[in-house]
Amino acid sequence: MAEVILHGIAKTFGDAAAVDDLSLTIKDGEFVVLLGPTGAGKTTTLRLIAGLERPDKGRVTIAGADVGRQSPAERDIAFVFQQYSLYPHLSVYDNLAFPLRSPARRLSSDEVDHRVREVARMVRIDHKLENRSTRLSGGEMQRVAIGRALVRRPAIYLMDEPLSSLDAKLRAELRLELKRIQKDLNSTLLYVTHDQVEAMTMADRIGILSEGRLIQVGTPREIYADPANLHVAARLGQPHINLLPVDLLPGASAPTGARTVGARTEHLEIATAGAANAEVDWIEHLGDQNHLHIRVEGHKIVTLADPYLSVKPGDRVSLTLKQPLYFGTDGERLR
């Protein structure tokens, strides 16, 4: 395990800047998640660290050494691809053993066997070791792909949306397992996703990417509660943050220059008594909670509500802001 540092790396494909002047330090043993929409440069960043792409500018250092001239094989990294990149004609066992059988590693077959079985147990695929890799379900294939990264002890694990092609239940399961494994091994891991739940639940620190730029880096708590700008605020929170004009609702004490108020559920107080300023439009029942759709002077607001709150569509309610987030005309956060 080692520290990985990106010094102002940039990469353009044709006219499009995929990664633009990105600097980031991933500390030893840290789980960092890069979060951003499709095309934000997440995958390119991983590929630049892996050496599958060469940066136009900037440097990548792994454990203090500049790896700019090294091939992917020479860099001490493991990569999990978005697609199940298994070797289709090999068994699960041989897939897991593949990286260890590189002549460069000179491991004895006992050692290989030991490591493969250990990792197979870790990703819970040990009952299917003799199966052909093509005869597995999607979830099992991705476990093998993750396992193939874990059999090695590289400086850093790079994972490119490894869970995105799985169904919701399996994704939740593997998410927990991955975090547990990372903690057990105390490994350095850079993980790329567009799923805010994955980012919030697994990351030690989250980096928000947009159009090739790193906008904010911080712990999940910081990113959620203290976003640097509108873009970051809009990436996190379920339901989405409500963006409203400053003077729409009472309770705001806006700093000068503020144009937009960002209000999540915890920033809104709903009262059925008192002077009503809003009308309930629609209620979505999710079981443990309700999504309340509220209309205020032509603006729509979505917020979570206690399922026992007795309101129905058409009811008039009173909405008050409670220490919301303020943003200026340029979208930057005002404190």
Place this chain on the structure above:
Amino acid sequence: MTDAPSTIAERSAEVLVRSTPTVIARRVRGLSDRAIAWLFITPTIALLLAINIFPLIWAVYLSFTNFRANRPNAEITGVGLRNYQRVLNDPDIWIAMQTTAHFVFWTILLQTVIGFSLAYLIDRKFRGHAFWTTVILIPMMLSPAVVGNFWRFLYQPQIGLFNYIVSYFSGIPPSSFEMLGSVSLAPWAIIIVDTWMWTPYVMLICLAGLRSIPDYIYEAAEVDRASAWRQFWSITVPMALPFIMLAVLFRGIENFKMFDMVMLLTGGGPGSTTEVASITLKREAFESWLTGRSSAFAIILFVAVFGLANIYVKALNKVKQR
């Protein structure tokens, strides 16, 4: 007119509907989908029956008779399995089969090795690879008659380019050897021409196989520190193998019945050194006029190819399922 058809497609559909005679339109409308489907494929099936299936069955019938096509009026008598017996006991035919096997083995080996190597090079996607693909494909697009004739010129001992090039590199005088006239060289002359002509075909199929391997598998292997050699043997070859096997199947069937090139280049000679099975068959049928016996021979060849191809396809499916 409020409901006038607006787009060109609608208008032309309208024209088509109006120009269809009412009788036909009414009749077609009354038919089920199944009946219409049959209507479409019946002409093709009828043609297939007439020019493929009927002659086959007729040949089976003739193979049990003493029929000779140059004596159409002679009485046809059944001879049972005697024709088959004679064919299988004829040493000349077994020699022809050996010649065919030798020919099939070497053409497939050369075409697969060279074709796969070319596909591997073209797949590197270097500058101008599309242009070179087209150039490589040219021999395959030529008619066998053209190829046969111009290779006869190339092999000409006095003025042939082939002999000249060989002599340039080896120092042997160009007119000291005859590719088509020498007993030891003539089989190789045909193998060279067939390889020249059909390697592009094998390359094309192999290229399809190589292109079907996704890049990320190679990237994963690279990250896993697999050398280029190991990537070739543990990814490229196994994943392209079904395609390679398919190319071998096509070329195998084709070369088993090889006729045109041999006929044009050597006619089976010198002596009978290049007399492959189909040449023997032609001689029996249209020089000796032993129609019944040659029919039996043709059926034996057909069953042999069919049987071998079936065994091979089973193996191919096994490889595909891995």
